[in-house]
Amino acid sequence: MKNHKRIKECFGDFENIKLTINQNMNEYTFYQDHKGTIWQRSHFSVNAESLNKAKQIIAANNLSSNFVGDLDNGQTIVFHKSEYLYDTLSSMAPDDNKGHATIIVLDSNHETICMNGHDPQVDRSVRKELRVFAWPYKLLPRNASDEEILKAWENGPIPAPEDEREMSEVEIYTPDEFSERINDDKYAFGNYYVRFIIITL
Structure with a gap:
């Protein structure tokens, strides 16, 4: 019941929400993070x-x-x-996450708007970390922009251009994970392009 109350406080009563489109209004973008298993x-x-x-x-x-x-x-x-x-992807409730939020809404500056539980971090926007992105050379060109790479990663697997029966996607690694893959198999990324990008978590 507490979770339901928190969600209503955060997102309002969905049954009573009415969206009105007005050409004189400005458009503002947000994003919503979900944690699952x-x-x-x-x-x-x-x-x-x-x-x-x-x-x-x-x-x-x-x-x-x-x-x-x-x-x-x-x-x-x-x-x-x-x-x-x-x-097998499934959502997670705050009760299963030590009371911490599993749904968080942020604005384009990465500032938290609302959430369905506690947030252990005071400022999420300072969580910037280096990640390694690797993708098959037929999925995106070598000179793809960071935005294009991140967008393809967020979209998840898609049918491979050369064989639609296979799935192709942008993979993400921490620097340690990437180094481990290279050390274990020097051909691990033989047909891949690689880009190091600092992202906000």
């Missing part, structure tokens, strides 16, 4: 004597997407790539 799938291979032995190796090791190791007797575990399972 999603499953990530990591693909890896195991070099073993048999399928059962491979399963035993997996069960015996505390695997994570960071694990790339040579085990005894030529046994090897290598993580190749990961992907987000977008059909």
Whole structure:
């Protein structure tokens, strides 16, 4: 009930909202951030004597997407790539986020207008961090603007230009994640363009 009251205070009573278009009015842009949960799938291979032995190796090791190791007797575990399972994306309530907001509305200057819970940060606009964006060379040209890259990233996966059965998208990494991918596989971004962009979180 508290969450419902907070949402009404923030966004008003949706049933009574009426939008009026007036040519004399100015247009102001805002954006709304949602926090949710999603499953990530990591693909890896195991070099073993048999399928059962491979399963035993997996069960015996505390695997994570960071694990790339040579085990005894030529046994090897290598993580190749990961992907987000977008059909598992689900919203999150403030109660599931320690009372912190999971929906926040901001203006074009990144100043908070309203939210459906507590905000642990006093000023969200100062949260600027460096991110690495990588995209298939057939998705966007090398000289694409930062705005075009960010827009394509926000839009998510689209059918690949060369094969509509495959999905193509702009990927995002922290510098550490990007370095890790390069160190693990020097060909990881062989057919990709890469751009470092400072973004507001």
